Amino acid sequence: MAVDEIPVIDIAPLVARDPAGAAATGAAMREASERIGFFYIAGHGVPAALTQNLFSTAARFFALPEEEKATVKVNKRHRGWIGHGGAKMYGTAKADLKESFVWGLELPEDDPDVAAGTPLMGPNQWPAALPELRPALYGWYEAVVAAGHAVLRGLALSLGRDMDFFAKPFERPLARGSAIWYPPQPPDLGREQFGVAPHTDYGGLTLLAQDMTGGLQVKGTDREWVMAHPIPDTFVVNIGDLMHRWTNGRFHSNPHRVVNTSGKARQSAAVFFDPGFHAVVDPRDLLEDPAQAKYPPIACGEWVVGKFDKAFQYRAPATPS
Template sequence: MTENSFIPVIDLAPARAGDIALAGKQIHHAFITSGFCYVKNHGIPDAYIENLRRESLDFFHLPLSEKDQYRPKQAVRGFNALNRTIMYGAERPDYKEFFQIGPEFPPDGMESPPQNDLQGPNVWPEGRPAFRQAFLNYYQAAAQCGQLLLKAVANSLNLDSNFFEKKYHYPLQRTQTIWYPPAQMPADTTSITYGVAPHTDYGCITLLWQDDTGGLEVQNLQNEWVPAAPVPGTLVINIGDLLCRWSNNRYRSNMHRVLNKSGKERFSIATFYDPDFDAVINPRDLGLPEGQASCYEPVTAGAYIMGRIRDSQQKNKSKK
């Protein structure tokens, strides 16, 4: 356990060796309480993390005019500048920059990618092949970890361990590197400058690597903010709204935030490992406990996620 016993550390080594049940049991406990856990032996090589960290920071440290050439044209891919989004209830936009990619489809036309608001061509900075390769290496390794975690989640819900596979043919996996500049104090000192304001994640499962700066905080059962301090060699895992809905509220999509009080820059890598755009999220599919009614009507993954994204961007526009 970490110093914060509210967020347990789960060893994925047994699951990687085929013992899914043990990880499933531990995940069940974590997700009905905090909705968060750390995982070690996650399978993403340290070299992949370090290469992506180095290449991303080199990019984020460029002048804004140069980075702005790679703003999203479609499918929420590319560079997102400061003040791009604002979370519900926040007084001002998140104080962060991020660069996001999604799945790359073969260029020879052998595979026809789905056409929707979340899937399309990636945007890559010109003259930075190492940046692209570092992103793709990490992206693929994170997907493998996500697949393993979902097997454990299925097991934890007494489902076949391959339950989620049929919903992940063209997954809405988005991986983003996130740069938090040292926070600037606002003129109005009664409000807080958040790296990310309090929110729940939109999709099914999130995999987060964070540097040693700190700043991630999670709401406990008493609605107090407790730190999810960096633990070397681990990822932070949490569920989002879609898995909460899918589990009929058995699993908790928990509020969390980033408050960078360190006085220095902060860096993290987030992967949102979500189902196909048209995948139907229906609590009845996961088996409702006897006598329990469904809390939610079915919804498609893409419609729900895009609704949350558009809401955050529209709120930002209304603040201007």
């Protein structure tokens, strides 16, 4: 992989809202977003100890007996444990070789959106057998969401908009945290078995922390697979399909996959940072000539729910006996 294929960008000026460095940082992110759709961020403000605590605590969760994990089996709000075989990308032949624990913005049952039955919004599920999981995961999540807002500030500036252009749509984000456990992949599973099969992310942005095992691969500019190697104290950021639409195709939502051939377990943790359920993604927002829009407006929640229904086994209709 060329050294500059996936650049490392220090976003400290965006975290600090420093106008002296924010524009140049945003320009670097735009170049990467248009070219490959991926970049690493450093200077993000998420303490390394938070990420290490997440990994160690999540490892204890995944080591629990299956009956304990099943007490927080994923629910209709897409919160909880998804076991092996629960995720399958874009009609691939085999389910992904992984398990995950998913959580999101914590909202009480009497929140207006939750009370109205808005999909994917509400309280999280946490296992009684491991009470330390909640603070470890949710504290990390809040810090990563703050870093996501900093990335959005840079992207807004790079598109000629005010730094806070994306703030309102992401005010109550459909931001899902996911702790992911990949077992070692036996070689006899064949070439078409993946930790995560080739796909694009369908939301706004993804911010990913990797352990040092490796395995994330990205389609390079020459269309060959290249390794997104783990770099300590960075996050991998990639553009999702919704941001691709919002920018009228300027930002690239790039295929990627996970192949764990290390011979040992792999861990990662992501925040899939999407706009709020009711936010409307409209490329005309970012165009000087609205007539040039390639995509119609779409509500974020409608888009995400539709994608979930295809990707996750638990959402499949029951098969008649």
